[in-house]
Amino acid sequence: MHDVGYVAAGYAVTMAALVGYRWRLAVRTRRARRYVSTVSGRR
């Protein structure tokens, strides 16, 4: 039963890392897109 905690933590960490990184990429892409549109003066 104790081992199940390690397994659950492992799977949770994996999914959180993947989702977190994808979210972070979305934030960075949005920011870069905004910067490009500001510098170039168009969308």
Next chain:
Amino acid sequence: MRYLYRALTVVGGHRAQRVMGGATLAGLAATVVIGLLVVPPDAAQGDVQRLMYVHVPAAWVAFLSFGVVFLASIAYLKTGRVQWDRVAAASAEIGVLFCTLTIVLGSLWGRPVWGTWWTWDPRLTTTAVLLLIYVGYLSLRKVADSPARRARWSAVLGVIGFVDVPIVHMSVVWWRSLHQQATVLRPGAPTIAGSMLATLLLAFVAFSLAYGYLMAVRMRLGRLEDRTDQPVSLMSTPRARRPVASTHNA
């Protein structure tokens, strides 16, 4: 090399990216359900062995990422094309994520099985060194003062740093290690039960899809970042040349 870049460009399309994202999600969901609920527990380790279905594929993707960094770095040094630098940077970032995951998951597996979170075992130590090399690679990219120099320096490190990948893989053979020997990527047949091997292969596919998907998204960001670099370099060149031209005319 050209085919690798073309494949990444195709995957980088909006529609292909969405399809790949969906396939990644389905693959990961299947891995979680089968790995946790369907496949039987290990006879010796019990349920904690289920961590294998995320730990081993994470290590595989880390190796794959650093392999792509290696190839893209060689391609950059050979051709000087900025696209290869972009591929290497994207892959290194994803590789660091998966390498960190590998260490964290290994630690979670090691605690109940070995009785410790961490030990200076050859496999663990060489993996930690691998992580440090590529964290250094990403740091180097931040400190270099010009895009060309950044690309050249990081390409050199991308080639040298890959030397640690075969060392990590062979560490359990070359030195006495607490870590188990290779069960799939080894000479001869895999030493693992059929249902476990099938689940592990499914996880390999799901994690590889995740790598491809994240690469496509990260490459898109890389292209945008290069566009933000571009106006600065384009503006500085004519300004530097103008006084020379005017002196000549005078």
